Amino acid sequence: MKPLPITAWSVVNALGTGAAATLAALRARRSGLTENDFAPAAGGGFIGRVAGVAGHHLPGAFARFTCRNNLLLDLALRADGFDAQVAAAARRVGPARIGVVLGTSTSGITAGEAAFRQRDPASGALPADFDFAHTQDFFSAARFVRAALGLAGPAFVVSTACASAARSFVDAAQLIAAGVIDAAVVGGADSLCHMTLAGFAALGLISPFPCRPCDAARAGLSIGEAAGLALLERDGEAPFALLGYGESSDGYHMSAPHPEARGAIAAMRDALARASLVPAAIDYINLHGTGTPANDASEDRAVFEIFADQTPCSSTKGFTGHTLGASGIVEAVIALLALHEGFLPGCLGVTRLDPGFRARVLLDNESRPIGRVLSNSFGFGGANCSLIFGRAG
Template identity: 40%
Template structure:
């Protein structure tokens, strides 16, 4: 079987509107987490820090030439990253609409970013019905599918914070099972009252910039953004830029609690272990882990223990949540792009805001930008409902 290679990447996040802008911020250690960005109308805007994409929804519509009604911010962010990824891979309109081109996207907010509009509609507002057809998760990818006339498999998944890792895994499996020759995979989420209030009610939002893996971490910051990757069979990609290959993936459930991980971290451990097995690698082969590292008390401690259990001695690791915030359904895709950059540029990016290791665990993440020889990167994503997925990217 051919290897599956990454031939195109696209990303929009709080640290930049393109791969180049994101890369520059990663290198400089420049965070995108701020208070009061101005594009997210909520009582918490200005009170809590967010990883906000600093462009208004109207500006996105203009920039992307979206004129039809009912298109949500989530969809616009997705479209922005999708466009960059397919241009990067040089996919033609014919390739996009070919029967063997698939689109697999993830989102946990979808059209539910329109909290106020939904409220009005569900309470009998029949005059402003622009968004009644776009309230669900599928609306994001259905818009892209229509716009680019994609006729192959189109799918949307939602497994909370691991959603887009599963989209990437699913895309690879479509290729391996002969159901697609090329797949465009990723995820998107916009800041929404829905998720901000949900996480706030769970008391896991920090009122300062998050500090993943730090002893004094106070919780996570929510962010928004989107990323897509074009995956192709290596034999179809001759002559193309080949960033990395997707060499392994593992999906497991923690089966412990709806919104927190088990103390033993069975789900994270099993996801990482099966990703290694699927890649045919040993723990010692991994050069770097892009950790889930949300900055919550529960995640960082459990993830640390699970990594220690599997790896014994850990390779370099870091969380990029201090740059972008936790972008939920977009997180794994954005971090997949960063993992691909680790390999392509042979460098590591810092885990921001770290000062003191978690007592008893004593793990220290990468704290600066530096060159490194990187062959295999693991990227972790663990979500509500115990949905855990790990991916392995390797040097082509």
């Protein structure tokens, strides 16, 4: 495929607001994970919580969109000058030529959770002021961002669980390549909620200590929240671009990875083929690396199958937590930071690398100029997505 320039990006996660805060924490090897004080009864463990969400307010015209997910998205819109760069793009190509494709797994479900706690005791009805369409509804995220940026192109939410935000790059790239639009706002958000904390706990996947992807004694994931955005422009001027994408299904199980990782292997091979790159051309792999015993082992197998022990790889979820449907954009921004800074973040919290792993797992940060990064995102339903970012020229 023709490289698709990425002309703006922003991110908000437990490491802070804006890409610089994420970079500073990665460089300092400082985790954003804290004890679960959001819903301690639902799952315990540790969480990656964004500070100041509750104190943030949407501007008057957008007040009905208020829910934790859209507050995170609003913080991302205002970070890193993202909104101004979209406005400039809209002046260049027109607002109807810019689409909005955002990934989320649970959208504004915290609003639904609050509404269900306030049901009328007699009728069971939800409170009259609960605005489902603008909060809990899956599409709410894209509807809000489209409205806040004043865009007029097609818009939808992609919800393929933890591969959602990564998948938004693919869907948008196809719309741009087909000529439907010239540019797209992609990325997405997922926010802390009882549903996912309790759900992953019920599946026995929450780590009692801050998650330690790739560690021999890893015991599950730590859930985080995040929002992030990127602007893809067909004719944009930018140092970095989306070079390739790969997608696949496991076709195996709703919540367990394929033991032979055949879906993950297919997604990475698809991305390499679309970028016309050989495995040796990849300088760093940002793993999905959730920290569950099965997921990390399966991904190690997949990475080794293609890259042997040659390509440095790491999971950054020890810093941010697993931000679920938003992890694809959080880690896309980390990939762009790695390219921009010549910086490879090592896994955090590993005391002993899993001795069964064969891929080249980075345990410490490294600094050197790099040209191409592959980022993996895998989700429930066996949804796999691999993205390759690199220099545009």
